[in-house]
Amino acid sequence: QELAPLNSDTEKDRVDWAQLEAKYGAFPKIPEGTRAGGVSKTLTNEYWRSLGEGYEKFGKKAGATVAYQAAQSEGDQLGQLTIAEGMVTTGFNVILVSPQTDANLQPVMEQAKEANIPVVNVNDAVVPQAEHYVGNVQRDNGVRVAKWFIDNRPEGGKVAIIEGQAGVFAAVQRTAGFKSTIGENSKFQVVASVPGNWDRQQSYDAATNILQQNPDLVGFYCNNDGMALGVIEAVKAAGLLGKVAVFGTDGISDAYKSIEAGELTGTVDSFPILTGEVAMETALRLVAGQTVARVVATPQALITKDNLAKYKGDGVDIRAVLMKDAASAQ
Amino acid sequence: MTTTARLKFEGITKTFPSVKALSDATFSIKPGEVHALLGENGAGKSTLLRILSGVSRQTSGEFYVDGKLATFKNPEDARRAGIAMIHQELQQIPNLTVAQNMFLGHPLKTAGGLLVNRREQEKRAAAALAMIDPSIDPSTPIKNLKVAQRQIVEIARALLENAKIVAMDEPTSSLTPAEFESLAVIIEKMAASGVAIIYVSHKMDEVFRICHQGTVMRDGNVVGTVDLRTAAQSDVIAMMVGRELMHEEHNSFVKEDVRVEVRGLSSAVTHVRDVSFTVRRGEVVGIAGLVGSGRTELLRLLAGVDKIGSGEISIDGRALKLTNPRSAISAGIGLLPEERKREGIIPMRPVSLNMALPSLRKFAKVGVVRHSAVNTTAETLLKRVNLRPFQIDRPIKLFSGGNQQKAIIARWLAAGSEILLFDEPTRGIDVGAKSEIYHLIENLAAEGKSVIVVSSELPEVIRLSDRVIVMRNGRIAAQLERHELTEQTIVSHAVGDAEPNTLSSTQEHTHV
Amino acid sequence: MSDIAAETPKRSSKLFSSFSLRDAGTLIGLIIIMAVFAALVPGFLFERNLINILQQSSINACIALGMTLVIISGGIDLSVGPTAAISAVLTAALLVTGVPVPVALLAGLGIGAFCGLVNGVLVAYVGLQPFIVTLGTLSTYRAIALIYTGGNPVLGVPQGFRSLFNGNVAGIPNSVIIVAVVAFAAWVLLKKTPIGEYLLAVGGNEEASYVAGVPIALTKITAYVISGVLAALASFILIGRLGAAEPILGNLWELDAIAAAAIGGASLMGGKGSIVGTILGAIILGAMRNGLTLMNVQAFYQLLATGLIILVAMMIDRATRGRG
Amino acid sequence: MSDIAAETPKRSSKLFSSFSLRDAGTLIGLIIIMAVFAALVPGFLFERNLINILQQSSINACIALGMTLVIISGGIDLSVGPTAAISAVLTAALLVTGVPVPVALLAGLGIGAFCGLVNGVLVAYVGLQPFIVTLGTLSTYRAIALIYTGGNPVLGVPQGFRSLFNGNVAGIPNSVIIVAVVAFAAWVLLKKTPIGEYLLAVGGNEEASYVAGVPIALTKITAYVISGVLAALASFILIGRLGAAEPILGNLWELDAIAAAAIGGASLMGGKGSIVGTILGAIILGAMRNGLTLMNVQAFYQLLATGLIILVAMMIDRATRGRG
Numbered sequence A: 001q002e003l004a005p006l007n008s009d010t011e012k013d014r015v016d017w018a019q020l021e022a023k024y025g026a027f028p029k030i031p032e033g034t035r036a037g038g039v040s041k042t043l044t045n046e047y048w049r050s051l052g053e054g055y056e057k058f059g060k061k062a063g064a065t066v067a068y069q070a071a072q073s074e075g076d077q078l079g080q081l082t083i084a085e086g087m088v089t090t091g092f093n094v095i096l097v098s099p100q101t102d103a104n105l106q107p108v109m110e111q112a113k114e115a116n117i118p119v120v121n122v123n124d125a126v127v128p129q130a131e132h133y134v135g136n137v138q139r140d141n142g143v144r145v146a147k148w149f150i151d152n153r154p155e156g157g158k159v160a161i162i163e164g165q166a167g168v169f170a171a172v173q174r175t176a177g178f179k180s181t182i183g184e185n186s187k188f189q190v191v192a193s194v195p196g197n198w199d200r201q202q203s204y205d206a207a208t209n210i211l212q213q214n215p216d217l218v219g220f221y222c223n224n225d226g227m228a229l230g231v232i233e234a235v236k237a238a239g240l241l242g243k244v245a246v247f248g249t250d251g252i253s254d255a256y257k258s259i260e261a262g263e264l265t266g267t268v269d270s271f272p273i274l275t276g277e278v279a280m281e282t283a284l285r286l287v288a289g290q291t292v293a294r295v296v297a298t299p300q301a302l303i304t305k306d307n308l309a310k311y312k313g314d315g316v317d318i319r320a321v322l323m324k325d326a327a328s329a330q
Numbered sequence B: 001m002t003t004t005a006r007l008k009f010e011g012i013t014k015t016f017p018s019v020k021a022l023s024d025a026t027f028s029i030k031p032g033e034v035h036a037l038l039g040e041n042g043a044g045k046s047t048l049l050r051i052l053s054g055v056s057r058q059t060s061g062e063f064y065v066d067g068k069l070a071t072f073k074n075p076e077d078a079r080r081a082g083i084a085m086i087h088q089e090l091q092q093i094p095n096l097t098v099a100q101n102m103f104l105g106h107p108l109k110t111a112g113g114l115l116v117n118r119r120e121q122e123k124r125a126a127a128a129l130a131m132i133d134p135s136i137d138p139s140t141p142i143k144n145l146k147v148a149q150r151q152i153v154e155i156a157r158a159l160l161e162n163a164k165i166v167a168m169d170e171p172t173s174s175l176t177p178a179e180f181e182s183l184a185v186i187i188e189k190m191a192a193s194g195v196a197i198i199y200v201s202h203k204m205d206e207v208f209r210i211c212h213q214g215t216v217m218r219d220g221n222v223v224g225t226v227d228l229r230t231a232a233q234s235d236v237i238a239m240m241v242g243r244e245l246m247h248e249e250h251n252s253f254v255k256e257d258v259r260v261e262v263r264g265l266s267s268a269v270t271h272v273r274d275v276s277f278t279v280r281r282g283e284v285v286g287i288a289g290l291v292g293s294g295r296t297e298l299l300r301l302l303a304g305v306d307k308i309g310s311g312e313i314s315i316d317g318r319a320l321k322l323t324n325p326r327s328a329i330s331a332g333i334g335l336l337p338e339e340r341k342r343e344g345i346i347p348m349r350p351v352s353l354n355m356a357l358p359s360l361r362k363f364a365k366v367g368v369v370r371h372s373a374v375n376t377t378a379e380t381l382l383k384r385v386n387l388r389p390f391q392i393d394r395p396i397k398l399f400s401g402g403n404q405q406k407a408i409i410a411r412w413l414a415a416g417s418e419i420l421l422f423d424e425p426t427r428g429i430d431v432g433a434k435s436e437i438y439h440l441i442e443n444l445a446a447e448g449k450s451v452i453v454v455s456s457e458l459p460e461v462i463r464l465s466d467r468v469i470v471m472r473n474g475r476i477a478a479q480l481e482r483h484e485l486t487e488q489t490i491v492s493h494a495v496g497d498a499e500p501n502t503l504s505s506t507q508e509h510t511h512v
Numbered sequence C, D: 001m002s003d004i005a006a007e008t009p010k011r012s013s014k015l016f017s018s019f020s021l022r023d024a025g026t027l028i029g030l031i032i033i034m035a036v037f038a039a040l041v042p043g044f045l046f047e048r049n050l051i052n053i054l055q056q057s058s059i060n061a062c063i064a065l066g067m068t069l070v071i072i073s074g075g076i077d078l079s080v081g082p083t084a085a086i087s088a089v090l091t092a093a094l095l096v097t098g099v100p101v102p103v104a105l106l107a108g109l110g111i112g113a114f115c116g117l118v119n120g121v122l123v124a125y126v127g128l129q130p131f132i133v134t135l136g137t138l139s140t141y142r143a144i145a146l147i148y149t150g151g152n153p154v155l156g157v158p159q160g161f162r163s164l165f166n167g168n169v170a171g172i173p174n175s176v177i178i179v180a181v182v183a184f185a186a187w188v189l190l191k192k193t194p195i196g197e198y199l200l201a202v203g204g205n206e207e208a209s210y211v212a213g214v215p216i217a218l219t220k221i222t223a224y225v226i227s228g229v230l231a232a233l234a235s236f237i238l239i240g241r242l243g244a245a246e247p248i249l250g251n252l253w254e255l256d257a258i259a260a261a262a263i264g265g266a267s268l269m270g271g272k273g274s275i276v277g278t279i280l281g282a283i284i285l286g287a288m289r290n291g292l293t294l295m296n297v298q299a300f301y302q303l304l305a306t307g308l309i310i311l312v313a314m315m316i317d318r319a320t321r322g323r324g
Ligand SMILES: Nc1ncnc2c1ncn2[C@@H]1O[C@H](COP(=O)(O)OP(=O)(O)OP(=O)(O)O)[C@@H](O)[C@H]1O
Pocket: B016, B017, B018, B019, B020, B021, B039, B040, B041, B042, B043, B044, B045, B046, B047, B048, B088, B388, B389, B398, B399, B400, B401, B402, B403, B428, B430, C006, C007, C008, C009
């Protein structure tokens, strides 16, 4: 029967990543020579490379061969389609896709279905027809940062948003989450919401201009870490470090370093390696013939200097930490 | 003779994929000799000079400068060996000044060789230009000059080089006899100091005026070298074209009815003012005047290229509304433009399609051009104008200048134009072809077409015209009937002898 | 030194016009690339994969055909991607609201033509440089598509429309057939109609064309309008495949299209270009992508290979046909 | 119809060469845009904001200067962004490993020059079309930068280096001073030296230049090398500002630079261009971005405004100086 168009945030048929084992049992044996293909948005961002690392890690553990490819740039929708189609043609057993847009990998879904190859939509844009989705809630990124401001800046004030590329799913969702949450609190005022196009330099320039007009700004929310790292330089140059809070998204290693150094205020880490592992686990469970909930939710957390040690550092087993987080949230 | 030849060609052959442009050219030139290179369009004169000046390489054979084997890899090598060249086509950079163009490639330097010494360049350029036309300002961008002035710049550039061999490929094609006189003086002086000069021109009187020896070429072969001081002009021409050329008298085919009537025509963009005249069916009207008198501008007005300010043009009694060349073409007007390379040809397209361009729709059936029809017409018309080599599919840029000119004439025959405007129709055209073109014009007149011919060559104007309009300063100075036509009268009207003191000599150059 | 090189064109005989020789160069480039991949990738030459390559090249080929005509006329059209996007979201929106397919199609092609018309008028009548005009409309059209949709994709394109552009006839994808037909039409236009000759003339020597009575403005505008219409058509193929129209579709299409046209022999100076060559150029680019993906080459190295292959294709071509 | 425009040459006087008239057109465009923003945005004309605009325009201006020289020579350089990226990651990597600043600087400029050299050689000696050569190296150089760094940014650029490019002298940002010096040097090069004349000549009429003995290949290569070096310099300004060098930096810089050069009067047909105009063009684009951000214009509408302003700037310019 026709599946209802997927909304990964509200889908009822969902399971939290921490519940996978509890619900579906220990990881089953997969057929000899299983090949799993990952199709990423781009490799020019650490986030997507880490996701691939997670695929490989779990694939190795489970004894599957993993191929991980990406389009040549973030806007190369047809290139990504070509790659995914190639994977269907060359007979991968399961394909994990992170589509550039809601639609650009649509044909692959159809072709794979015909060829009986399960496809898992991992993060970011959501293909409405996707039968399987693994990932976090993009909107929630913005919500978490907005909540931080509401909790930590009770007196309110002016905030600004540096958006990703116009029209891109993750950017739209994150921005919307932040805007609507902070908008519920009348003390805050979004004075600027301008595009940084995922670009450090443009974000730097935009932040400089915003700060010049609003020296009393209390904070920036940026749709990714690269832009946040540009913004933090602008804040430093304006001599406002410590006065203006700056948040990024993704949790790339440079963001952690910056938080440790007391510059970046925080980032919403969506734990790409772990997400990759969970996605691969889900994919391989499908290959083994299991039925898995349509949506597998993966963790994210707002990292600031205060809780950084918990998530990062020697001897931290991130999986265990997040398991504990998940358990306590239940 | 005991002196070694300054320049000696031995068996120079040049083959292009589809033509043999030169075969086994052998002759030599002594120091101080002014040597004419004669031949019809496409005979291979320019090809030989391009090899001499290092622009292209011969397929086989060699040549010697002062007895030394010359192996030029590029124009620079040739220059270093003391060869200066004036190219048939203007080789200039529109946005640079006259002086910059004249020193292009070898600017005078200052500040330890880092900067260009503009002042010194302009000084020397002015000095060189002054020998021919002192009115040219070396600091104006070259794109602001008229073709004639640009050609003078090319000559002056060659003079700057202090070369021992100067090759001139049709240096006077846009010049009037006045400028030629200055050039003749310069050439004599150079020859006297031992420089060897190769002179290519289709203007026979020039050649006989200044050249000592002449090598005649035909279809890439050297036919022979003659002493021009003793030879008869008709013999040389016969050598060139392979037949005798008759001196033909003017034939008149003027009918009664007025076809073109121009009343009070003024240009919106140039200095052409208040021009009124008529042209009858079968009439050939010549337009004479000094450089800058507005002849070209008048034709451009009639052809719809330039915007009309005021006045009226009517054809067969019907007033025309000319808004662009297309409207003129559909009214039956065809313009052979003055500057062929810029305004005439589409370089990469075949000759046949260059010919058919304005009349493509006539060759089309249900929107599809019938190339067979184009080719049939092209074969007929291009044969009529005697295109050589007769390869109608070749890109037009591969043809010699004269043959390009013929193709553009054929263009208007194909379009069936009734009113033909010819701006310098025989520029760069060989004597044989020239008389062919004269015939052609007469034939057109005989067919009842009306022809307006602008020419700087007075004998040509007189030979062709039933009536001559003399222009001065953008206005008509006189209209002369056939029986009044002498070079004397035309010149005196052109320079305005009647009112000698009103002449602005910076705008207008000495003689017609 | 392209002009000087003209002195030694290696045209062998009248039968082989410079046109087909140039195309032969491109063909050799394609064959070499295919041979290399065939040796490296098992199954590369399977019929199924070859059809894949054609299908994957079809959108770029469609865009590149219009681009070729614009380039021949001495212009360039950087706005093809956003034009496709506008046309896609409009067509999809109409289809979703239940407008009959032919009407929606016409509307989409019409808006594509209109986008091209704006470019053409700015170039031909206002007299601005084509590069900068279409750079400006590149942003403008994209913004219009985004504003019109609020940045959201238009989902739920009806099956009737989709099968029109995404179906097969005897195993050949419709998109390939459509582009083949368009290519033939473009070839006829260029080689057999007055407008084709006008395009070559205007690109070859604009002033001389003007004096010879060629309708310059009309010719240029025609080229841009065709480019806009073909961008719309390409967007139909895409939404047929994807079942959705996105306002950000068509990103960087212009570069692929220009690359295909240039590999195929179009000169960005105008006056020169070949329909057959452009199609071959698009297939070269498509085959390359397909082959690299099948070889599982990592993204960075794919990028490297893309760049190098473009350069190598041009060099092979240059070597096979000599300078000029 | 730029060429036909010659039919109506509006040469008014020798004193005003077409050059400075053209620049006046660009200046008027800038003034109008500044006036509009000044009316809409309070504080737009504050000294601090004006300095901001200059600083934010400096990187594009630096790239655009090199681009102008390349365009004048009849070429185009699409690879400036990736060239900057290679140079940035190399320089940063050297600095991070403790190499002295001057050595790292030289290495960065050197690799920029080398990238330009490769472009130049492919254009001048191999005889490929500039657009397609630099489209190929655009991918190739980007891939090299990505492969070299594994896609990661190089962090921790030492303060000594940063303050060199990101400091101030008497309130004027160093980057502005650097670009001003470069612009002056470029102006001298173009207007006063033989190579400048050669650039204009080669772009204006290559055949005539060849015949006149202009070293064509050398001239073209020089333009590309300068463009590469200036891309490297621009990348220094950027990493000075950001403190990190990313392999993906410089994305789409080529379009901004070409827009600046074109707004400033460079003709993509070659042989024409102005240093002053390019600087004004870069400032127009910078002022526009700055103003739109200050007005908090939403992303889609910023895109719209960007496109429209490019078009309007060109039209103002065209109107003020007439056709041609
Ligand atoms: N690049 C080329 N490729 C092919 N053929 C060429 C090329 N250049 C010249 N030719 C041919 O070589 C022959 C000689 O041409 P050339 O220009 O030397 O003649 P010319 O004697 O100078 O004629 P004109 O008096 O018309 O200037 C012509 O048939 C011409 O078509």
